[in-house]
Amino acid sequence: xxxxxxxxxxxxxxxxxxxxxxxxxxxxxxxxxxxxxxxxxxxxxxxxxxxxxxxxxxxxxxxxxxxxxxxxxxxxxxxxxxxxxxxxxxxxxxxxxxxxxxxxxxxxxxxxxxxxxxxxxxxxxxxxxxxxxxxxxxxxxxxxxxxxxxxxxxxxxxxxxxxxxxxxxxxxxxxxxxxxxxxxxxxxxxxxxxxxxxxxxxxxxxxxxxxxxxxxxxxxxxxxxxxxxxxxxxxxxxxxxxxxxxxxxxxxxxxxxxxxxxxxxxxxxxxxxxxxxxxxxxxxxxxxxxxxxxxxxxxxxxxxxxxxxxxxxxxxxx
Numbered sequence: 001x002x003x004x005x006x007x008x009x010x011x012x013x014x015x016x017x018x019x020x021x022x023x024x025x026x027x028x029x030x031x032x033x034x035x036x037x038x039x040x041x042x043x044x045x046x047x048x049x050x051x052x053x054x055x056x057x058x059x060x061x062x063x064x065x066x067x068x069x070x071x072x073x074x075x076x077x078x079x080x081x082x083x084x085x086x087x088x089x090x091x092x093x094x095x096x097x098x099x100x101x102x103x104x105x106x107x108x109x110x111x112x113x114x115x116x117x118x119x120x121x122x123x124x125x126x127x128x129x130x131x132x133x134x135x136x137x138x139x140x141x142x143x144x145x146x147x148x149x150x151x152x153x154x155x156x157x158x159x160x161x162x163x164x165x166x167x168x169x170x171x172x173x174x175x176x177x178x179x180x181x182x183x184x185x186x187x188x189x190x191x192x193x194x195x196x197x198x199x200x201x202x203x204x205x206x207x208x209x210x211x212x213x214x215x216x217x218x219x220x221x222x223x224x225x226x227x228x229x230x231x232x233x234x235x236x237x238x239x240x241x242x243x244x245x246x247x248x249x250x251x252x253x254x255x256x257x258x259x260x261x262x263x264x265x266x267x268x269x270x271x272x273x274x275x276x277x278x279x280x281x282x283x284x285x286x287x288x289x290x291x292x293x294x295x296x297x298x299x300x301x302x303x304x305x306x307x308x309x310x311x312x313x314x315x316x317x318x
Contacts, residue, residue: 037109038100041116042093045151048082049089059084063149064124066131076128079149080120092151099158106165115161115219116154122215123153123208130207146204153208157216159184164220164239185213185244217241 052059061072064079083089104112127148135143159181162169167182179187189210196203221241222233237243241257242250 034097034101035104037104037112038097041096044081045083045089045093059147063147064128065147066128067144069128076124077121079124080151080154082149084149088150095155102166103161119154119157119212119216123212126211127208148204152205153212156209156212160213160216
């Protein structure tokens with residue numbers, strides 16, 4: 001069972017172990033502690049919920065209300081950090097802490113915050129337009145007056161990032177059931193779609209979840225600059241859009257993925273923006289080399305952290 005163990009495939013870990021000098025400390029993987037950035041963002045999420053309890057009218061100025069968004073344009077950028085109910089605030093905070101501790105050590109604080117701001121902002125814009133479209137299709141005025149907010153779009157993006165970084169990481173769901181990170185985006189979309197039929201009001205959250213996943217995949221696939229290699233994007237087959245779905249669905253997902261790729265990504269071909277190779281084997285080897293560099297860097301940090309208290313202790317004894 002993998003509880004936050006190797007970064008990717010066993011072959012990458014074996015190569016990393018072979019590259020390490022004798023006597024080196026074991027590789028430290030991301031996810032050991034909650035980061036300060038995530039803790040600060042949790043304060044923002046909890047603070048937003050508390051603000052709504054103290055000043056309920058502030059919801060009109062912080063959440064997306066489609067009928068009022070034109071005067072209050074800034075709400076498409078602030079809505080992603082406002083949780084309206086306590087379970088949402090707690091769930092988003094926990095998701096941020098547990099996902100962030102695996103992602104931020106790899107990306108760094110600046111890239112991590114950039115990702116959150118980008119995904120939340122685009123999800124807010126798309127949520128507004130989708131609510132307007134639902135109003136014109138259904139004629140229900142509730143889509144115009146229902147406040148839309150929450151961190152769930154960004155959490156959906158985190159799941160895509162975990163699929164890229166730790167595809168075989170097993171995430172606990174309930175009791176003894178676990179699911180690998182590479183299948184979590186598909187599972188969440190299916191579960192949310194089913195809930196949208198069972199609880200009609202939950203359909204308001206579905207567009208944000210789906211857009212959060214697709215926007216994050218689009219950014220990571222074509223535009224993110226890899227902090228280890230300095231190159232843009234991830235053109236590997238393991239991170240293609242059809243890879244978000246089970247293999248049995250490839251006959252359906254491949255044509256749809258190609259259609260969306262031509263429509264939305266025609267100017268951002270992976271061969272141009274990402275790695276300057278088209279051979280998937282070479283791309284995989286580059287990813288493995290990047291993982292080895294990351295593991296060695298984290299191992300060195302771990303050694304420094306463990307040696308410092310030992311030196312202080314010996315100095316105190318002298």
